[in-house]
Structures are given as C-alpha cells and as structure tokens.
Amino acid sequence: MSDRLNDLRQAVERLLPEVDGVVALKQGPGGIVAPHLFQREQPADLAALALWPKYPVPDTLKIIQKAHPGSTLAVVCRGCEERGIVEMAKHAQIDLAKVRMVGLQCVADEATFCRCAKPFTAHATVTVGDKIEGVPDALTDAFLTKSQEEKLAFWKEQFTRCIKCYGCRNICPQCFCNVCALEDETWVETGRLPMPMPPMYHLVRAMHMTAKCVACRECEETCPAGIPMAIQFRLIAHDVQQMFGYETGAVIDQKPPQLLVLEEGDYAKTGLPH
Amino acid sequence: MPEPKIIGFLCNWCSYRGADTAGMARLKYPPNVKIIRVPCSGRISPELVLRTFREGADGVMVLGCHIGDCHYSTGNHRTAKRMPVLKKLLEYTGIDPQRLYINWVSAAEGEKFATVITEFTETMRALPPMSEVLR
Numbered sequence: 154m155s156d157r158l159n160d161l162r163q164a165v166e167r168l169l170p171e172v173d174g175v176v177a178l179k180q181g182p183g184g185i186v187a188p189h190l191f192q193r194e195q196p197a198d199l200a201a202l203a204l205w206p207k208y209p210v211p212d213t214l215k216i217i218q219k220a221h222p223g224s225t226l227a228v229v230c231r232g233c234e235e236r237g238i239v240e241m242a243k244h245a246q247i248d249l250a251k252v253r254m255v256g257l258q259c260v261a262d263e264a265t266f267c268r269c270a271k272p273f274t275a276h277a278t279v280t281v282g283d284k285i286e287g288v289p290d291a292l293t294d295a296f297l298t299k300s301q302e303e304k305l306a307f308w309k310e311q312f313t314r315c316i317k318c319y320g321c322r323n324i325c326p327q328c329f330c331n332v333c334a335l336e337d338e339t340w341v342e343t344g345r346l347p348m349p350m351p352p353m354y355h356l357v358r359a360m361h362m363t364a365k366c367v368a369c370r371e372c373e374e375t376c377p378a379g380i381p382m383a384i385q386f387r388l389i390a391h392d393v394q395q396m397f398g399y400e401t402g403a404v405i406d407q408k409p410p411q412l413l414v415l416e417e418g419d420y421a422k423t424g425l426p427h
Numbered sequence: 428m429p430e431p432k433i434i435g436f437l438c439n440w441c442s443y444r445g446a447d448t449a450g451m452a453r454l455k456y457p458p459n460v461k462i463i464r465v466p467c468s469g470r471i472s473p474e475l476v477l478r479t480f481r482e483g484a485d486g487v488m489v490l491g492c493h494i495g496d497c498h499y500s501t502g503n504h505r506t507a508k509r510m511p512v513l514k515k516l517l518e519y520t521g522i523d524p525q526r527l528y529i530n531w532v533s534a535a536e537g538e539k540f541a542t543v544i545t546e547f548t549e550t551m552r553a554l555p556p557m558s559e560v561l562r
Contacts, residue, residue, distance in 0.1 A: 305521025340474045350561040360473040392515045414501045417494045423511035
C-alpha cells in the first residue's frame with residue numbers, strides 16, 4: 154500500500170509543472186481524507202496525498218472544469234473512475250482534451266470490496282501500481298440463480314428499507330441532468346414510505362443508468378439502508394453489451410446507443426420483432 | 428379470475444390507424460385493451476410504462492410503426508432502444524417481462540393488430556393479476 158502511495162506521489166510530482174492542477178485525495182487535519190487540487194505553488198501538500206476512500210471523481214472533475222474552463226487538469230483515477238470520465242466526455246460534461254489521467258490500479262482487497270470486474274485503467278498514459286484481474290461478483294451471480302418470485306421477494310425486502318434519502322442519486326458520478334425525473338411528482342410520489350411496488354424511484358434510476366453506470370458502487374456505498382442496487386445496473390450493463398455491443402467507458406470514440414440512430418439490423422439482438 | 432387490465436399505447440400514424448383498419452374490417456378481438464393514442468411510440472418513456480404498472484395495469488402494450496416507417500423518421504428507434512432494456516429490468520425486478528409487449532403494426536395491418544391483441548390478452552389471462560403479484 155505504501156509503495157503505491159509513494160509511486161503516486163512521484164507521478165503527481167512529475168506532472169505538477171505541466172498542468173494547472175492535479176485532482177487527488179489529500180489527508181486533512183484530523184485524518185479526514187477529501188478531494189484536493191494539488192498545485193505547483195504548494196508542493197508541500199504532496200506529503201498528505203492519500204489513496205482511499207473512493208469518491209465521485211468524474212463529478213468532481215466536472216465541477217472544477219466548469220469553473221475553470223481554460224485550465225488543463227490532471228486527475229488521479231481508478232479503473233471505474235476513468236470509465237466514468239470517458240463516459241461523461243461523451244455526454245459533453247467533461248473536455249477530455251484538457252484532462253491528463255493518472256491511472257491508479259486497484260489492489261486485490263479493493264477489487265474484492267467493490268466486486269469489481271475491471272479494477273484497472275485502460276486509457277491513462279501514466280499508471281501507478283500493478284494491474285490485477287477482476288474478481289467475480291458473487292452477489293449478482295447468487296441473485297441470478299433466484300426464481301422470478303424470489304427475485305421479487307428479494308427486492309421487496311430491499312426496497313422496503315429505502316428511506317428515499319436520494320443519496321444514491323446525489324453521489325452518482327454519472328448523473329448530470331439539471332432537471333431530474335426523480336424529483337417529478339408525476340413519477341416519484343413524495344411522502345410515501347415504504348414506496349409502493351413497483352418502486353418507481355429505483356426502476357427509473359436503473360433505466361437512467363443504462364449505458365452510463367460504470368460499476369463504481371458509490372451508490373451502494375453511500376446507501377444508509379445497504380441496498381445492493383448495483384446488481385440491477387450490472388445486469389443491464391451486460392445486456393446493453395449483448396444487445397448493442399456497447400461497453401460503458403471502454404472505447405473513447407464509440408458513442409453510446411442512446412446518442413445514436415441505429416440501423417435496422419442493429420436491433421437484431423434486442424429480441425424485438427423486425 | 429378477473430379479466431386482465433391492459434393498457435395499449437398506440438402510435439397515431441401506424442398502430443392507431445391499424446386499429447381502425449381492424450375495426451373497418453369487422454375483425455373480432457378481446458375488449459381488454461384500453462387504447463391510449465400517442466403522437467409517437469417514442470413518446471412512451473420507461474417512467475410512463477412503470478407508472479402504468481403501478482396504477483394497476485396487468486399488461487402494457489407499446490405498438491408503433493415499423494422501423495424505417497416512423498412519421499418522425501427516428502421516433503420509434505427510441506422505442507426500439509429503451510423497451511428491450513426495460514423488459515430486462517422488469518425481469519431483474521421479478522416481474523414477468525411478458526407483461527410489457529412491443530410490436531410494430533402499420534396502418535394496413537388490421538389483421539395483425541387483431542392477432543397481436545388476442546395473443547397478448549391470452550398471455551395475460553394465464554398470468555396472475557398484477558395486484559396479487561405486487562402485494
């Protein structure tokens with residue numbers, strides 16, 4: 154762990170003169186770790202560079218970039234965060250030409266914690282740490298063995314615990330709409346808990362995460378009720394790959410299906426009549 | 428067993444005219460489907476379908492123009508992209524994906540309209556009411 158931190162510190166140090174700032178984690182007073190903009194004017198900050206916890210990197214980068222559109226920034230990102238940045242660029246939320254990515258490869262413990270299939274970066278020119286293989290997602294695999302009735306019972310039990318704090322939406326690094334469907338009374342009623350089935354909030358959110366979720370698991374992490382909602386996002390990501398041949402954040406030049414008008418033959422795998 | 432309640436979202440330019448064609452040809456089909464005419468099948472957002480289910484529908488049909496025939500040229504492409512994903516999501520939530528039905532019916536296909544309605548109603552009759560499933 155300390156090795157990786159040292160390597161990262163050196164990588165950031167080398168980058169500092171070339172860019173206007175590096176977005177990474179910094180340990181503050183009282184041991185609180187938070188995102189920080191490292192700049193060459195304050196090289197002493199680097200001593201407090203930190204690796205963990207994860208935070209919504211693409212969203213943080215977007216906010217800084219919107220406030221300083223002319224600046225060139227570097228960002229320390231893990232595999233999922235890198236995919237998120239690529240995806241946000243496709244939706245015109247981040248200018249990728251002005252971003253330098255420093256890839257931070259996850260270690261086995263972190264990958265297991267996230268049930269991550271791709272705990273490594275693919276586009277970053279500078280990487281820190283050794284690339285490891287993904288781990289199987291036992292929770293999702295176990296869910297898939299359930300029957301239809303068991304699946305419904307599982308989600309009924311899970312969603313009954315939801316207190317509708319909107320934490321999963323707020324933390325999501327891929328959410329950027331100015332007007333959110335989840336705040337529309339037409340779709341999500343206020344003041345009704347537990348929410349009636351089918352749970353509009355969660356299903357609408359799952360639909361909106363289609364071809365956008367990068368499996369960073371921030372939503373599950375932040376959920377006070379511990380609802381494993383990423384199960385649905387992951388299964389749908391797999392389906393989108395099967396149906397439309399699109400993998401979120403994997404290829405920079407490939408547009409997501411929702412931004413494209415497809416040809417008739419492209420629907421062959423959707424199961425629709427044609 | 429009560430009769431299934433089905434909501435059919437029909438595109439104004441093809442499927443709704445297809446229903447007219449079926450009517451003019453005096454074709455028989457079950458009266459379970461309550462038809463809602465929409466400008467385009469691309470108007471049907473996942474939110475609308477989900478709310479229709481929550482309001483107590485046993486099945487939802489989305490019928491539009493064939494791909495390539497959309498009055499707005501690419502409206503039904505949206506349907507073709509989002510509805511298969513929504514079906515998968517229903518499956519992963521433990522709701523039978525058969526409850527959401529998508530097909531393309533043109534203005535000339537009155538017979539296909541009658542067949543599609545009959546078949547879907549039969550499928551829904553075989554399933555338990557949504558209110559029981561979600562209880």
